[in-house]
Amino acid sequence: xxxxxxxxxxxxxxxxxxxxxxxxxxxxxxxxxxxxxxxxxxxxxxxxxxxxxxxxxxxxxxxxxxxxxxxxxxxxxxxxxxxxxxxxxxxxxxxxxxxxxxxxxxxxxxxxxxxxxxxxxxxxxxxxxxxxxxxxxxxxxxxxxxxxxxxxxxxxxxxxxxxx
Numbered sequence: 477x478x479x480x481x482x483x484x485x486x487x488x489x490x491x492x493x494x495x496x497x498x499x500x501x502x503x504x505x506x507x508x509x510x511x512x513x514x515x516x517x518x519x520x521x522x523x524x525x526x527x528x529x530x531x532x533x534x535x536x537x538x539x540x541x542x543x544x545x546x547x548x549x550x551x552x553x554x555x556x557x558x559x560x561x562x563x564x565x566x567x568x569x570x571x572x573x574x575x576x577x578x579x580x581x582x583x584x585x586x587x588x589x590x591x592x593x594x595x596x597x598x599x600x601x602x603x604x605x606x607x608x609x610x611x612x613x614x615x616x617x618x619x620x621x622x623x624x625x626x627x628x629x630x631x632x633x634x635x636x637x638x639x640x
Contacts, residue, residue, distance in 0.1 A: 520636035522549035522557060524614075524629045526582070531555050539638030545610065547636055554583035559634070564603050564610065571596035571616050580618055580629060588618035588627045596629075611635045 515523055515532035522533040533549020540546050545561040560577040563569040571578050572595040580588045590596050596616020603610050614632035619625070 519638075521633065522547065522636070523631070523633045524557060525631040526555070526580070526627060526629050530631075533557065537636065539610070539636040541608070541638050541640045545638060547634065547638070554585070556581045557629075559598070559614075561598070563598075564600060566600050566603060568597055568599045571598050571614065578614070578616055578618065578629075580627070582627070586620060587622075588620055590616050591619050594619065594626075598632075608638050608640065609636070610638060 515521055515534050517533065517537045519539070520537055522537055524531055531551050531553065533551060535552045536548070536550040538548055545559075545564060547557075547559040547561070549557050556579075558579045559571075561569075562575050569576050571590045572592045573590060574592055576598055578590045578596065582588070594617050596614065596618075598612050598614040600610065600612045612632075612634045614634065615628075615630045616632075617626050617628045620627070
């Protein structure tokens with residue numbers, strides 16, 4: 477082996493050993509700090525609590541009004557929440573399979589939906605048709621259509637500027 481190759485290989489070996497020493501050291505007293513979830517997108521906010529954790533649509537949020545208002549939000553943690561709202565008047569309305577439908581997918585893409593047997597509620601607190609702005613709160617116990625297991629979504633808040 478040439479002396480220059482030996483020096484190069486020795487130098488690389490030393491750098492590798494030093495990188496192992498420095499990367500393997502850790503502070504046992506280090507505190508793990510979770511980054512707070514930032515909610516709110518330019519066209520609005522969609523928040524809810526599921527499995528004891530606050531969630532929100534912070535990756536994507538849209539609202540489109542055709543035959544009914546479709547709202548879809550996607551969380552950076554992988555959850556999605558879709559509402560298909562037939563009733564947009566101010567007041568409390570039922571969330572069920574027949575009217576004002578809600579579909580939720582968790583971080584594992586397992587689907588959960590409202591049912592007629594156990595409807596949820598959505599309360600439209602404000603709807604300005606001239607600016608296409610809707611504000612509401614909601615809660616529901618959702619069922620998995622395959623297993624029948626349930627999941628509760630609570631503290632739901634919606635504030636969105638939708639398109640027509």
